[in-house]
Amino acid sequence: MTVKLNAFAKEHKEMLENFLRSSIERLEAPSIIKESMLYSLEAGGKRIRPLLLFATLHAFGKDSKKGLHTAAAIEMIHTYSLIHDDLPSMDNDDFRRGKPTNHKVFGEAFAVLAGDALLTYSFQLICETPEEYAAADIKLKLIRELSKAAGAEGMVGGQVADIEGEGKQLHLTQLEYIHHHKTGKLLAYSVLAGAILARANVEQIKVLSQFAFHLGLAFQIRDDILDLEGQEELIGKPVGSDTNNHKSTYPSILSMEGAKEALTEHIGKAMAYLKSLGLSTSLLEEITELVAKRDH
Amino acid sequence: MTVKLNAFAKEHKEMLENFLRSSIERLEAPSIIKESMLYSLEAGGKRIRPLLLFATLHAFGKDSKKGLHTAAAIEMIHTYSLIHDDLPSMDNDDFRRGKPTNHKVFGEAFAVLAGDALLTYSFQLICETPEEYAAADIKLKLIRELSKAAGAEGMVGGQVADIEGEGKQLHLTQLEYIHHHKTGKLLAYSVLAGAILARANVEQIKVLSQFAFHLGLAFQIRDDILDLEGQEELIGKPVGSDTNNHKSTYPSILSMEGAKEALTEHIGKAMAYLKSLGLSTSLLEEITELVAKRDH
Numbered sequence: 001m002t003v004k005l006n007a008f009a010k011e012h013k014e015m016l017e018n019f020l021r022s023s024i025e026r027l028e029a030p031s032i033i034k035e036s037m038l039y040s041l042e043a044g045g046k047r048i049r050p051l052l053l054f055a056t057l058h059a060f061g062k063d064s065k066k067g068l069h070t071a072a073a074i075e076m077i078h079t080y081s082l083i084h085d086d087l088p089s090m091d092n093d094d095f096r097r098g099k100p101t102n103h104k105v106f107g108e109a110f111a112v113l114a115g116d117a118l119l120t121y122s123f124q125l126i127c128e129t130p131e132e133y134a135a136a137d138i139k140l141k142l143i144r145e146l147s148k149a150a151g152a153e154g155m156v157g158g159q160v161a162d163i164e165g166e167g168k169q170l171h172l173t174q175l176e177y178i179h180h181h182k183t184g185k186l187l188a189y190s191v192l193a194g195a196i197l198a199r200a201n202v203e204q205i206k207v208l209s210q211f212a213f214h215l216g217l218a219f220q221i222r223d224d225i226l227d228l229e230g231q232e233e234l235i236g237k238p239v240g241s242d243t244n245n246h247k248s249t250y251p252s253i254l255s256m257e258g259a260k261e262a263l264t265e266h267i268g269k270a271m272a273y274l275k276s277l278g279l280s281t282s283l284l285e286e287i288t289e290l291v292a293k294r295d296h
Numbered sequence: 297m298t299v300k301l302n303a304f305a306k307e308h309k310e311m312l313e314n315f316l317r318s319s320i321e322r323l324e325a326p327s328i329i330k331e332s333m334l335y336s337l338e339a340g341g342k343r344i345r346p347l348l349l350f351a352t353l354h355a356f357g358k359d360s361k362k363g364l365h366t367a368a369a370i371e372m373i374h375t376y377s378l379i380h381d382d383l384p385s386m387d388n389d390d391f392r393r394g395k396p397t398n399h400k401v402f403g404e405a406f407a408v409l410a411g412d413a414l415l416t417y418s419f420q421l422i423c424e425t426p427e428e429y430a431a432a433d434i435k436l437k438l439i440r441e442l443s444k445a446a447g448a449e450g451m452v453g454g455q456v457a458d459i460e461g462e463g464k465q466l467h468l469t470q471l472e473y474i475h476h477h478k479t480g481k482l483l484a485y486s487v488l489a490g491a492i493l494a495r496a497n498v499e500q501i502k503v504l505s506q507f508a509f510h511l512g513l514a515f516q517i518r519d520d521i522l523d524l525e526g527q528e529e530l531i532g533k534p535v536g537s538d539t540n541n542h543k544s545t546y547p548s549i550l551s552m553e554g555a556k557e558a559l560t561e562h563i564g565k566a567m568a569y570l571k572s573l574g575l576s577t578s579l580l581e582e583i584t585e586l587v588a589k590r591d592h
Contacts, residue, residue, distance in 0.1 A: 029448035030456045037448070084412060089404030108385030109459055112408065116380060116415065117448040123419045124443030127436050136432035140423050143439060147420030152325035152333070152413040160326045163405055 005286045012054045012064060013047050019072050023125060029117075036106040036114035037121075040079050044097045048219075048287075049074045049190040055283040056194025056208070069129040070142055070193045073122035077150050078186060080118040083111050085159065122146070134197060141196050149189035158182025170248035176217065184216030191215075191284075207273050211284075214270035219291050221263040224249035228256065230295060267292040301582045308350045308360060309343050315368050319421065325413075332402040332410035333417075336375050340393045344515075344583075345370045345486040351579040352490025352504070365425040366438055366489045369418035373446050374482060376414040379407050381455065418442070430493060437492050445485035454478025466544035472513065480512030487511075487580075503569050507580075510566035515587050517559040520545035524552065526591060563588045 001009075024038045050071035054064045086093040086101040087108060093101050103111035126142050134142070148154055158181025165174060191212040195205050227242045228251055242249050250259040270288050274281045297305070320334045346367035350360045382389040382397040383404060389397050399407035422438050430438070444450055454477025461470060487508040491501050523538045524547055538545050546555035566584050570577045 027448050029453040030460065032460065033448050033453060033456045080412075084408055087405075087408065089408060109383075110456065112380055112383065112385060113452050113456055115412075116376075117452045119412065119415055120443050120447035120452065124440055124447065127440035127443070136436050140432050140435055144420055144423035147416050147423070151416035151420065152323050152329050156409050156413045156416065157325040157329060160329045160406065160409055164326065164328065 001290065002286060005283055005290075008055070008058070008283060009047075009051055012051060015064070015068065016047060016050050016071055016075065017042070019068055020075060023072060023121070027121075032106070032110060033114060033117055036102060036110045037118055039105060040083050040102045040114065041076070041118070043079075043099050045078075047075065048291075049078055049187060051287065052187065052190040052212075052284070053194045055287055056191050057198055058283050059277070059279040059281045060194070060198035060200065061280065062194075062198045063133075066129075066133040066197045067194060069125045069133075070146075070197065071190075073125045073146065074186065074190055074193070076118040076122040076125070077146070077155075080115040080122075081150075081155055081159070081186075083115040083118075087111060090159075090163070119150070138196060138199070142193055145189060145192060145196070149185040149192075154181055154185035154189075155183075158185070165248060167246050168248070170253070172253050175248050175250070175253060179217060179220040180213070183220055184213065187216040187219060188212035204277060204279075207277055211270050211273040214266040214273070215288055215291060218263055218266040218270060218288075221250045221259055221266065222291060222294060224251055225256070225259055225263070226295070263292060297586065298582060301579055301586075304351070304354070304579060305343075305347055308347060311360070311364065312343060312346050312367055312371065313338070315364055316371065319368060319417070323417075328402070328406060329410060329413055332398060332406045333414055335401060336379050336398045336410065337372065337414070339375075339395050341374075343371065344587075345374055345483060347583065348483065348486040348508075348580070349490045351583055352487050353494055354579050355573070355575040355577045356490070356494035356496065357576065358490075358494045359429075362425075362429040362493045363490060365421045365429075366442075366493065367486075369421045369442065370482065370486055370489065372414040372418040372421070373442070373451075376411040376418075377446075377451055377455070377482075379411040379414075383407060386455075386459070415446070434492060434495070438489055441485060441488055441492070445481040445488075450477055450481035450485075451479075454481070461544060463542050464544070466549070468549050471544055471546070471549060475513060475516040476509070479516055480509065483512040483515060484508035500573060500575075503573055507566050507569040507584075510562040510569070511584055511587060514559055514562040514566060514584075517546045517555055517562065518587060518590060520547055521552070521555055521559070522591070559588060 020041050024034050027034055053067045053071045057064055057067050083102045085091050094104050123143055126139055158178050161178045162182055191208050195208050274284055316337050320330050323330055349363045349367045353360055353363050379398045381387050390400055419439055422435055454474050457474045458478055487504050491504050570581055
């Protein structure tokens, strides 16, 4: 990671995490639900989605403060999805990033409700973006696109397809549907939100959507490769857990070599779209390269 | 019910239910999640919240179409809360209104996800209100207030307090906190949303909030009374189930006589606030009277 991206990531992570914490602390709500929400929000994580949003704003030369509320909203939705995915009725995971999952600490009922509360709060936060950072029409666009990215047509739909595909040998198109929806849509929204906040034009938004599509698939392919070739202490789960859970993955469908080729191809396309924009995309380019090489 | 309210309720219920159905049908999502969402949306119910919204618009002489998207959003949030409340980890209910609960039909995972999808979609629907019915500033107010009414500071917070109070003998203030949040906030929002859409002034909104506060508590007291004195085939659950579940209720804290007095008092206050507005509140007044007398 270059010094520039490193400093940018550190500064924005800190800004985001302070904002997340104070947003929860100010809620007038039973303390147990605030604790449960904060526990998962602060369970670590790369904050890759907020970073994508801030880097997109940077590409347009815009102030990061414009995107703080929306970045927090995205991270809340990402966190709620992890809490619900980990539930006994879903993936039944006891640990995430080496820490006990929300329902192991707070019980299932408060885990469900903490997820519900995070999802609900995310829309409120976007509404509360100061007027100087986003006008009403911008906020409405942000909310509408977030609903679509996170709901039945997006992330939730992907999770549904993932559950339906369990134990089945999937085709590549089915696997891509799952990932494009389950993780891709919210990743892509992070870029889109930056573009909306920067009042990007239609053509720029189209190109950035293409970039985000390929970045999202690359992200997931790297995830699948790491599951087989990663180090347990870095990825935070046993190596080979997808295989043991009979999950279809890119390497299981394309072979490891084919998966690595597909990764290189998606990264290449993502980079090409980025560079075609003629904006200050150096941070986004570097994040894209990191996605291809990340070890956790 | 007068002929006027009867016709108004029937017409608006039909309009709402058609809109709910088409809103789900148009989703590009796995069919199982659409079926699960629709199953619970169409599981019957009085549609009291949408009716309150439409009757509030009527009080201001405004077209009901203004409120259709928001009414649907409210009903989706109410429905999601029922799906999640019924889960094994929460109230563990197998039946609601005489029909198997969502997770009994679709399994727990899809029940959780259908709830998540309904909650998420509700915000999208408000965004999609045609511009002629609500300007951007109005939509943002509707979304912000809905998040607050439904989230940790509202409905979810009430559900948390309800779970924390299980098996304990509560004080009246604790019971009122639970009901004011768990059911009161969304009922009150239904009235508030009508007022926001009608561009009511600050004083009118203040009075309507007082009205809705008392209406909400009256609604819950009547619920508690029905649990003891209602007919099983009308209320759709066994008589006395609160007592058997060791739930604190108005009759258990105030005695049946005291609960009935409290009901009369809240209805009286609600009516007084309504009449002080000097608007065409005849429908709202009649709904208020019905809440006091309803048998299911």
